[in-house]
Each structure stands twice: as structure tokens, then as C-alpha cells.
Amino acid sequence: MEQTIGVLKRRNIFGVTSGPAPLLERWKQAGRERIIPALWFGFMLQTVPTPAEVRQWFTERRYAVFSEVAIQYDGISPSDTMFEPYLAVVEEMDVPVGIHIGLGPPGALYLPGMGNYRARLHSPLVLEEALARxxxxxxxxxxxxxxxxxxLLAVLYAHPQVHVDVGIISYLLPRAAFHRYLQRIVEAGFARRVMFGSDQMNWPAAIERAIQAIEAAPFLTTEQKRDILFNNAARFLRLSQKQITAMSGKKDE
Ligand SMILES: [Zn+2]
Known part of the structure; x- marks a missing residue:
């Protein structure tokens, strides 16, 4: 945690952060305003919050974002009726929501506790019925x-409100594979809907490796890099100009 927060300070990062509540509390105390608290969710959790609890926690502003929604590990699509009441709450409350749609650990299905993982749920098309409703x-x-x-390109084209983040793929994939994927998204005209993410879990060095993957991309303009590293998320999260100025000028003691 200390090493990660050191990176946050050195690179002036503010990170949407989620995990078990007591752990998130420790991170908030250590990282203060650099930690943007998010509500971690999956049906595999020991205590699954009810839609009413989710509503209450967002009303109390305990969390700023509903993520990571990790129901792909339950084998459940975000368009499934089980998830429907949660979507209704966050839509009504205008809360940003981040859903895991993509890769988990290699061979996830064969790992302890991940037997419900399915590769077909990598497809962004699983979100479409939820978007329609x-x-x-x-x-x-x-x-x-x-x-x-x-x-993904079909979903970005058909649903202009949808954004993506590059957590995990920005540091775990071979650099060429990540760049090719990102380049195709950018070439299709969606550079303003890509947000930086690391999804650093245990390895503090992963964050700067992920930043470097953006900075080193030869197909991105300086402006596109800045959009991916900051501006797109600031717009998506609807940060105020005051918040943006405070973040930009933040100096840690
Ligand atoms: Zn994930």
C-alpha cells in the first residue's frame, strides 16, 4: 500500500479504488483524496448487498462509483434479471458504474472459486439489453x-454513452497486443471514450508500466494521451472545474 500510494503521489494520480470495505477504509485513510472510493460488487461475495443497501450507501455518499461489478466471475451477464434491480438503482441515482467485461486470470474457470467464469461473457454485447432498458x-x-x-466497436458505435477502461490490458498483455487493440479503438474514432486504468492489485510497479504503455503508443497524439490519462475520466465522472484545478495543482508534502 505504501509503495502504491508513493506512485500515486509521484505521478499525481487519483484512482477509483475498490475492494472489501475494511481494506478500502485503510486505503482511504492512507491515500486520502487520491482514493476515489468505489463499491465492489459480485454475487460471490459472502454478504451480497441488497439493492436497498446500495441505494443507501450512494445516498450517504460513502462511494463515488459502483465498480468493480465483477459478476462475470459468477457467470452472470449484466443484462441478467438478477442484476436488473441494481442497474435500476444506479441509473436513477445517476451513479457511474464500471462492469468487468473482459479478461480475468488465465484459465479462470479452473481456479478455486472461479468455476462459473465463462469466456463468452468477454463480449461487450452482453451489455446491450441492459443498455436498452x-x-x-x-x-x-x-x-x-x-x-x-x-x-466492442459495434457497442461503442451503437451506444455513444459507453466508455471503456484499459485496466489490466495496459500492463498484462504483451505491449504489441495492447497497442494493436487500442489503436483499432482509436482509429475507429473512439479515443475520447477510453479511460486509463491499471487495475493494480498486488504489484505497485504495474501502475507506471501501464502509464508507460500509453505514453509510448506511437499512434496516439499528445492530446489523445492526455485525454486517455485524464480528460476522458474527468468528463465521464463529471468532475467540476474546481476539482480539476485542485487535482492538477496537487502537491504532496
Ligand atoms: Zn476486472
């Missing part, structure tokens, strides 16, 4: 639906 949803696809590029 909840047209005001502020949603981003974590891991950008990798490697289902054509499905």
Missing part, C-alpha cells in the same frame, strides 16, 4: 471487453 446508465467496460474487438 436503462438508457441513462453512465457505464464503462473495465478491461474494454478484450479481446472481443469487433463486438
Amino acid at each position: 436503462h438508457r441513462k446508465l453512465r457505464v464503462y467496460l473495465m478491461h474494454a471487453g478484450w479481446p472481443m474487438l469487433d463486438d
